[in-house]
Amino acid sequence: xxxxxxxxxxxxxxxxxxxxxxxxxxxxxxxxxxxxxxxxxxxxxxxxxxxxxxxxxxxxxxxxxxxxxxxxxxxxxxxxxxxxxxxxxxxxxxxxxxxxxxxxxxxxxxxxxxxxxxxxxxxxxxxxxxxxxxxxxxxxxxxxxxxxxxxxxxxxxxxxxxxxxxxxxxxxxxxxxxxxxxxxxxxxxxxxxxxxxxxxxxxxxxxxxxxxxxxxxxxxxxxxxxxxxxxxxxxxxxxxxxxxxxxxxxxxxxxxxxxxxxxxxxxxxxxxxxxxxxxxxxxxxxxxxxxxxxxxxxxxxxxxxxxxxxxxxxxxxxxxxxxxxxxxxxxxxxxxxxxxxxxxxxxxxxxxxxxxxxxxxxxxxxxxxxxxxxxxxxxxxxxxxxxxxxxxxxxxxxxxxxxxxxxxxxxxxxxxxxxxxxxxxxxxxxxxxxxxxxxxxxxxxxxxxxxxxxxxxxxxxxxxxxxxxxxxxx
Amino acid sequence: xxxxxxxxxxxxxxxxxxxxxxxxxxxxxxxxxxxxxxxxxxxxxxxxxxxxxxxxxxxxxxxxxxxxxxxxxxxxxxxxxxxxxxxxxxxxxxxxxxxxxxxxxxxxxxxxxxxxxxxxxxxxxxxxxxxxxxxxxxxxxxxxxxxxxxxxxxxxxxxxxxxxxxxxxxxxxxxxxxxxxxxxxxxxxxxxxxxxxxxxxxxxxxxxxxxxxxxxxxxxxxxxxxxxxxxxxxxxxxxxxxxxxxxxxxxxxxxxxxxxxxxxxxxxxxxxxxxxxxxxxxxxxxxxxxxxxxxxxxxxxxxxxxxxxxxxxxxxxxxxxxxxxxxxxxxxxxxxxxxxxxxxxxxxxxxxxxxxxxxxxxxxxxxxxxxxxxxxxxxxxxxxxxxxxxxxxxxxxxxxxxxx
Numbered sequence: 059x060x061x062x063x064x065x066x067x068x069x070x071x072x073x074x075x076x077x078x079x080x081x082x083x084x085x086x087x088x089x090x091x092x093x094x095x096x097x098x099x100x101x102x103x104x105x106x107x108x109x110x111x112x113x114x115x116x117x118x119x120x121x122x123x124x125x126x127x128x129x130x131x132x133x134x135x136x137x138x139x140x141x142x143x144x145x146x147x148x149x150x151x152x153x154x155x156x157x158x159x160x161x162x163x164x165x166x167x168x169x170x171x172x173x174x175x176x177x178x179x180x181x182x183x184x185x186x187x188x189x190x191x192x193x194x195x196x197x198x199x200x201x202x203x204x205x206x207x208x209x210x211x212x213x214x215x216x217x218x219x220x221x222x223x224x225x226x227x228x229x230x231x232x233x234x235x236x237x238x239x240x241x242x243x244x245x246x247x248x249x250x251x252x253x254x255x256x257x258x259x260x261x262x263x264x265x266x267x268x269x270x271x272x273x274x275x276x277x278x279x280x281x282x283x284x285x286x287x288x289x290x291x292x293x294x295x296x297x298x299x300x301x302x303x304x305x306x307x308x309x310x311x312x313x314x315x316x317x318x319x320x321x322x323x324x325x326x327x328x329x330x331x332x333x334x335x336x337x338x339x340x341x342x343x344x345x346x347x348x349x350x351x352x353x354x355x356x357x358x359x360x361x362x363x364x365x366x367x368x369x370x371x372x373x374x375x376x377x378x379x380x381x382x383x384x385x386x387x388x389x390x391x392x393x394x395x396x397x398x399x400x401x402x403x404x405x406x407x408x409x410x411x412x413x414x415x416x417x418x419x420x421x422x423x424x425x426x427x428x429x430x431x432x433x434x435x436x437x438x439x440x441x442x443x444x445x446x447x448x449x450x451x452x453x454x455x456x457x458x459x460x461x462x463x464x465x466x467x468x469x470x471x472x473x474x475x476x477x478x479x480x481x482x483x484x485x486x487x488x489x490x491x492x493x494x495x496x497x498x499x500x501x502x503x504x505x506x507x508x509x510x511x512x513x514x515x516x517x518x519x520x521x522x523x524x525x526x527x528x529x530x531x532x
Numbered sequence: 533x534x535x536x537x538x539x540x541x542x543x544x545x546x547x548x549x550x551x552x553x554x555x556x557x558x559x560x561x562x563x564x565x566x567x568x569x570x571x572x573x574x575x576x577x578x579x580x581x582x583x584x585x586x587x588x589x590x591x592x593x594x595x596x597x598x599x600x601x602x603x604x605x606x607x608x609x610x611x612x613x614x615x616x617x618x619x620x621x622x623x624x625x626x627x628x629x630x631x632x633x634x635x636x637x638x639x640x641x642x643x644x645x646x647x648x649x650x651x652x653x654x655x656x657x658x659x660x661x662x663x664x665x666x667x668x669x670x671x672x673x674x675x676x677x678x679x680x681x682x683x684x685x686x687x688x689x690x691x692x693x694x695x696x697x698x699x700x701x702x703x704x705x706x707x708x709x710x711x712x713x714x715x716x717x718x719x720x721x722x723x724x725x726x727x728x729x730x731x732x733x734x735x736x737x738x739x740x741x742x743x744x745x746x747x748x749x750x751x752x753x754x755x756x757x758x759x760x761x762x763x764x765x766x767x768x769x770x771x772x773x774x775x776x777x778x779x780x781x782x783x784x785x786x787x788x789x790x791x792x793x794x795x796x797x798x799x800x801x802x803x804x805x806x807x808x809x810x811x812x813x814x815x816x817x818x819x820x821x822x823x824x825x826x827x828x829x830x831x832x833x834x835x836x837x838x839x840x841x842x843x844x845x846x847x848x849x850x851x852x853x854x855x856x857x858x859x860x861x862x863x864x865x866x867x868x869x870x871x872x873x874x875x876x877x878x879x880x881x882x883x884x885x886x887x888x889x890x891x892x893x894x895x896x897x898x899x900x901x902x903x904x905x906x907x908x909x910x911x912x913x914x915x916x917x918x919x920x921x922x923x924x925x926x927x928x929x930x931x932x933x934x935x936x
Contacts, residue, residue, distance in 0.1 A: 237907060243831055
């Protein structure tokens with residue numbers, strides 16, 4: 059055991075208690091990965107603070123010792139964003155899981171970062187409210203992690219990603235100083251530092267208190283399942299629905315490989331297994347609005363060749379349709395031992411051609427690629443099946459992932475819509491941003507964390523961070 | 533000094549003229565040209581003020597050089613099927629709206645002031661209008677920006693897709709950054725399909741009555757685009773007004789308007805057709821110019837009546853409007869700067885920020901756009917600003933002299 063780690067562990071144990079410092083090898087290995095199986099790193103040690111005061115004290119101690127650190131939520135991320143190197147301390151925030159207050163009149167909640175996403179909506183439900191961002195991992199992921207990644211989810215099509223729902227943050231910066239960003243209403247006290255902080259992938263500091271907007275539970279919800287005999291027809295229907303002016307709450311696509319995996323699993327949702335693709339379209343709002351939108355959407359689905367369109371007739375039927383979608387990644391465990399869930403975005407009109415390209419790349423690299431994604435906002439999730447024990451196969455997965463990214467960029471898209479850059483996509487960043495912009499990102503990071511000790515080595519390749527620094531303050 | 537600066541600018545091949553206050557002014561017509569001007573200004577140590585259409589913020593900052601975005605006015609592209617448009621910072625709201633209508637689309641930006649305000653001005657000052665009730669603040673309408681920094685770098689953040697978490701979201705700090713973080717040269721906007729139907733409902737009454745009615749509408753989930761409370765002075769009437777706009781399919785609008793009237797049955801409602809409703813809203817937007825100073829307050833919905841009364845008591849009646857569902861209040865009038873500073877500190881204790889959206893330089897220099905900062909905000913703001921304007925040449929008084 060590294061004596062420095064042992065000493066540091068003792069110092070941190072004095073803050074949080076011995077039980078909450080993990081220094082043994084087996085304990086630390088528990089934290090070596092997140093939801094992305096291609097990356098792993100064992101931290102120097104793991105410390106689990108139980109209160110905001112303990113987090114602040116831990117960060118200040120690490121600042122004094124000049125030790126880098128990585129904050130982590132539930133570890134469900136899909137970009138290797140919350141992995142800590144062997145020289146860094148991992149700080150899981152799962153013990154900070156209190157919902158501090160819910161204000162039903164002004165539709166606000168104040169929470170700690172370790173609150174599990176779905177738990178907030180559960181707590182808000184008695185007031186007729188919900189928390190809109192709903193990543194597929196919402197029963198496990200924490201809102202602190204969602205803030206770091208600017209997490210999305212199916213219903214972000216209508217309601218926006220995490221950044222549209224966070225109005226204020228109490229943060230601790232890497233040097234241990236505190237800052238209150240934003241206000242309960244959302245108007246900032248200066249420039250929009252909340253907007254800058256959300257999605258900063260843990261590189262700007264730790265959000266200790268998070269104030270979010272809550273949305274009313276819609277009076278009416280209608281969930282439609284349409285099946286198509288071609289993926290192209292399904293994606294063309296998506297573009298036309300969006301262009302029509304109807305804004306579905308969610309508009310998801312599952313292709314045949316994914317449908318078959320779901321239907322063979324305990325999450326079977328009743329999707330037709332001979333379909334090339336299904337679209338899950340959810341409309342919500344007022345009774346009259348949903349009724350009117352349904353007429354438009356059903357007509358468009360049929361016009362673009364839907365073989366059938368059926369509606370969930372009960373809350374249970376709706377939940378079943380959604381279960382198939384939300385648990386699709388788990389169901390794909392039946393197809394292969396390991397799964398890389400990729401994440402990219404393209405303009406919606408590029409979806410039909412992009413899906414063709416992904417299919418061709420699967421053939422070219424000899425890989426099974428299943429698609430389940432947020433079609434309404436062009437956010438693709440190609441799922442590449444493989445076995446991580448096969449190094450040659452791993453190489454093909456990496457090559458196929460890169461080819462998919464490049465195809466998305468060529469179509470005017472981006473390398474990530476909701477999973478973040480993390481470790482996984484850092485090498486793609488120069489493909490979409492020029493050196494000046496990358497250097498500016500690094501400089502903004504240093505404005506929050508001059509020591510670059512919060513989640514080091516993520517998002518922007520290091521050499522872009524050495525080329526330009528701001529001059530003195532005027 | 534003026535001929536020297538103009539001469540240097542003209543040597544860049546960019547032309548130049550004199551602003552009404554005698555300062556040299558240059559109007560680049562490309563992002564590269566803007567970068568060249570600011571790069572030169574940085575090199576020479578010239579202080580720079582940025583001007584749009586000069587209909588909102590007075591062009592009176594004591595700079596060495598005025599840089600206008602009036603020739604950066606192209607609507608670069610509109611992709612109606614993807615519901616995305618790329619627009620230069622000097623394009624006016626009117627020009628953008630007209631172009632988008634031709635594509636059966638619109639952008640949820642209905643800032644107060646003249647329709648000839650530039651998009652750059654609207655974004656830099658963060659002036660949201662009544663449609664924030666449904667569509668959220670300006671930051672939710674922007675997918676990406678191209679910004680020229682104070683030292684002439686071109687920074688391109690975000691993209692043209694509606695969902696994107698690649699890299700840090702540098703656009704956010706530009707929106708409502710009052711030009712202190714660079715000049716918005718181009719922006720990618722999220723569009724919406726033009727609704728087929730539109731109705732505006734108007735009710736008249738005292739503020740508490742209307743605020744209660746607004747709350748009932750919001751709690752009942754009425755699918756409104758705006759739920760805006762408007763003060764008597766704004767409309768030249770004797771009473772407050774509640775403006776509810778509903779948009780969507782013709783059938784849906786009729787049904788929802790009827791439902792809104794049933795929920796607000798205690799009120800007498802006037803129904804305006806689409807054009808009449810739009811004209812009324814334009815009048816409200818332009819009322820924000822009926823006084824030299826416009827401020828906005830980050831007030832929660834529940835506190836709007838009380839804070840509106842407080843504004844009258846502390847700053848005078850002014851022209852007020854507030855988003856009853858989402859919160860936020862705008863006030864226009866002629867306050868003494870000292871009164872505003874005192875009010876700002878009073879409201880800071882209640883977690884209500886007060887931002888100066890528009891004012892003459894003499895006022896802004898005393899109050900700053902922001903003030904009464906919460907813990908840790910000022911040093912962070914200064915450090916981020918230094919990234920985008922290392923030598924502090926962009927004339928934007930984010931804070932007053934007394935604010936730490």
